[in-house]
Amino acid sequence: MNARWFQEVIVxxxxxxxFTNITAQVAAVVARSKIEMGQCLVFVRHTSASLIIQxxxxxxxxxxxxxxxxxxxxxxxxxxxxxxxxxxxxxxxRSAVTKTSETIPIVExxxxxxxxxxxYLWEHRHRAHERELIVxxxxxxx
Amino acid sequence: MNARWFQEVIVxxxxxxxFTNITAQVAAVVARSKIEMGQCLVFVRHTSASLIIQxxxxxxxxxxxxxxxxxxxxxxxxxxxxxxxxxxxxxxxRSAVTKTSETIPIVExxxxxxxxxxxYLWEHRHRAHERELIVxxxxxxx
Amino acid sequence: MNARWFQEVIVxxxxxxxFTNITAQVAAVVARSKIEMGQCLVFVRHTSASLIIQxxxxxxxxxxxxxxxxxxxxxxxxxxxxxxxxxxxxxxxRSAVTKTSETIPIVExxxxxxxxxxxYLWEHRHRAHERELIVxxxxxxx
Numbered sequence: 370m371n372a373r374w375f376q377e378v379i380v381x382x383x384x385x386x387x388f389t390n391i392t393a394q395v396a397a398v399v400a401r402s403k404i405e406m407g408q409c410l411v412f413v414r415h416t417s418a419s420l421i422i423q424x425x426x427x428x429x430x431x432x433x434x435x436x437x438x439x440x441x442x443x444x445x446x447x448x449x450x451x452x453x454x455x456x457x458x459x460x461x462x463r464s465a466v467t468k469t470s471e472t473i474p475i476v477e478x479x480x481x482x483x484x485x486x487x488x489y490l491w492e493h494r495h496r497a498h499e500r501e502l503i504v505x506x507x508x509x510x511x
Numbered sequence: 512m513n514a515r516w517f518q519e520v521i522v523x524x525x526x527x528x529x530f531t532n533i534t535a536q537v538a539a540v541v542a543r544s545k546i547e548m549g550q551c552l553v554f555v556r557h558t559s560a561s562l563i564i565q566x567x568x569x570x571x572x573x574x575x576x577x578x579x580x581x582x583x584x585x586x587x588x589x590x591x592x593x594x595x596x597x598x599x600x601x602x603x604x605r606s607a608v609t610k611t612s613e614t615i616p617i618v619e620x621x622x623x624x625x626x627x628x629x630x631y632l633w634e635h636r637h638r639a640h641e642r643e644l645i646v647x648x649x650x651x652x653x
Numbered sequence: 654m655n656a657r658w659f660q661e662v663i664v665x666x667x668x669x670x671x672f673t674n675i676t677a678q679v680a681a682v683v684a685r686s687k688i689e690m691g692q693c694l695v696f697v698r699h700t701s702a703s704l705i706i707q708x709x710x711x712x713x714x715x716x717x718x719x720x721x722x723x724x725x726x727x728x729x730x731x732x733x734x735x736x737x738x739x740x741x742x743x744x745x746x747r748s749a750v751t752k753t754s755e756t757i758p759i760v761e762x763x764x765x766x767x768x769x770x771x772x773y774l775w776e777h778r779h780r781a782h783e784r785e786l787i788v789x790x791x792x793x794x795x
Binding site for chain 1: 691705707711722752755760765769770
């Protein structure tokens with residue numbers, strides 16, 4: 370058993386507010402790492418986009434999540450920090466209650482997600498953004 | 512110092528909505544791993560149950576958390592995704608703002624939880640479920 | 654490449670409710686670890702204080718987060734658990750939807766935070782507290 374660390378930066382182009390399924394991109398890094406057993410950290414280098422592991426089957430789940438979180442963090446609130454756009458401070462609050470880092474076990478060389486799980490990058494700003502994530506793996510190979 | 516990775520699947524039978532203290536089950540995996548210093552990842556392979564590290568002393572804390580989160584994510588809301596039961600979409604939203612993965616340091620061969628901390632699996636569906644978790648350890652032994 | 658694990662306890666004196674930027678303290682542990690590539694776990698050993706990675710530039714962001722979360726978890730609610738002070742149960746609920754553990758990749762011997770990111774300890778009790786955190790590193794050195 371050889372100890373191994375491996376990392377790659379991935380860049381995700383978001384279309385603006387909403388979810389981008391990044392599972393295939395993360396899985397590709399896992400495959401390139403040659404790690405058989407260990408863990409995969411995904412880290413977002415931003416404070417107005419975040420991560421979430423959620424249902425991959427019915428797109429209505431994502432639409433409901435978007436609407437519910439939108440109501441929980443209203444743009445219309447009297448935010449003190451408002452010089453970067455009405456959607457900027459809500460984006461920070463939405464990130465605060467979702468995830469900046471998420472870690473998934475690696476079993477037999479693959480992400481050990483459940484049948485219904487996918488990894489999403491959640492863009493919280495209205496306009497499209499280029500987001501940088503680090504995928505950091507550690508584990509045992511061969 | 513020997514690098515070591517170790518993993519086990521644990522299955523938790525939940526009694527329906529509420530908390531199951533899984534600290535002892537996770538601690539047993541840590542003991543079997545023989546890792547002295549490192550970290551313990553707990554990962555839930557579901558999107559309608561989640562993890563939380565919370566107070567282990569007064570059960571009223573858990574009842575308050577359940578009621579508060581129930582108000583934050585009302586079943587009575589007009590959810591678009593409603594064909595798997597009134598409690599399914601709220602369960603996804605509740606999972607989104609709690610934890611799918613949680614990582615605890617291992618110090619001197621044990622979970623380094625604070626005095627008042629326990630690890631709970633939080634079931635968000637009304638009926639009982641069998642939930643699968645992966646406990647993934649990495650660290651140095653002997 | 655040598656596998657390496659390293660851990661230190663850090664104690665943070667909070668001034669009561671609000672944010673303490675702990676990035677420099679965590680970065681100092683990373684430097685002492687001599688790890689070049691890997692990951693840094695930060696873990697709070699309490700259930701009424703938590704972690705958050707957020708914007709480090711405009712202090713108004715932190716004031717807005719504090720006010721927004723204060724409204725989301727009102728002290729005035731009829732909490733069952735109220736014998737440790739009006740702010741204790743809200744502190745547990747605030748911790749539940751923020752982070753007990755956070756993991757940051759290490760790239761070229763440093764925390765790979767984004768330009769605008771800082772790591773904060775978020776105190777949820779009114780009075781000052783001494784909070785214990787564990788910084789746990791793993792990775793490859795020189």
